[in-house]
Amino acid sequence: MRRLPLLLVAVALALVGSGCGSDTKAANDYVGSVNKAQSDFAATFDKLSSQITSTSSAQQDRQTLDGFKRAVDKVVVDLRAVKVPSKVKDLHGQLVGEISAYGKEIDKAKKAFSGSDPKAIVKAQTDLVSAVTRVSAQINQTIDAINKKLRE
Numbered sequence: 001m002r003r004l005p006l007l008l009v010a011v012a013l014a015l016v017g018s019g020c021g022s023d024t025k026a027a028n029d030y031v032g033s034v035n036k037a038q039s040d041f042a043a044t045f046d047k048l049s050s051q052i053t054s055t056s057s058a059q060q061d062r063q064t065l066d067g068f069k070r071a072v073d074k075v076v077v078d079l080r081a082v083k084v085p086s087k088v089k090d091l092h093g094q095l096v097g098e099i100s101a102y103g104k105e106i107d108k109a110k111k112a113f114s115g116s117d118p119k120a121i122v123k124a125q126t127d128l129v130s131a132v133t134r135v136s137a138q139i140n141q142t143i144d145a146i147n148k149k150l151r152e
Contacts, residue, residue, distance in 0.1 A: 009080070011100055026083070026085050027085050029083065030082060030083065030084060030085050030088070030150075031150070033082040033083070034079065034082060036078075037075050037079050037082070038075070038124045040074075040075070040078070041071055041072075041075040041078075044067070044071040045068070045071060048064050048067045048068055048071065049101045051064040051067075052064050052065075052122075055061050058113050058114075058116070058121065061113050062110055062113045062114065065106050065109060065110045065113065066110070068102075068106050068115035069106045069107065069110075072099060072100070072103040072106065073103060075099060076096055076100050076103070079092070079095065079096050079099065080096060085150070087149055087150070087152070088146050088149050088150060091142055091145050091146045091149060092146065094142050095139065095142045095143070095146065096121070098138050098139045098142060099133055099135075099139065101131075101135045101138075102132065102135055103131060105127075105128055105131040105135065107123070108124070108127070108128070108131075109124045109127070109128040111124075112124030
């Protein structure tokens with residue numbers, strides 16, 4: 001059975017700078033740090049996405065998934081290191097947790113890719129795409145909430 005390409009969605013963590021209030025510099029520094037972490041993350045995801053194809057082997061796919069997992073782990077570390085304005089501290093923690101969920105979903109897929117059952121591999125791919133889509137929607141909602149809070 002020919003394997004389907006795996007589609008992963010990189011997170012668009014586009015925060016916008018705040019324009020008013022005494023915390024403008026801190027908020028803008030925060031936005032810059034988060035956007036830099038996201039940019040590095042997205043670049044890695046883009047590079048890795050091309051490596052899982054309908055002709056790549058399960059071993060190659062597992063190695064690529066390892067790369068995705070390392071990218072998730074790195075962006076989580078980067079985001080935890082960001083100096084967070086107090087008014088978005090809880091939302092930032094939520095964001096980090098949501099991004100960490102990517103890693104958990106990748107780990108699940110890697111287990112299925114370790115086997116030789118084509119149906120299990122295709123199911124794992126489908127489940128991963130669904131999970132990543134769900135997590136991305138949650139992340140987008142959190143980003144919107146952070147942007148709104150930064151503008152207050």
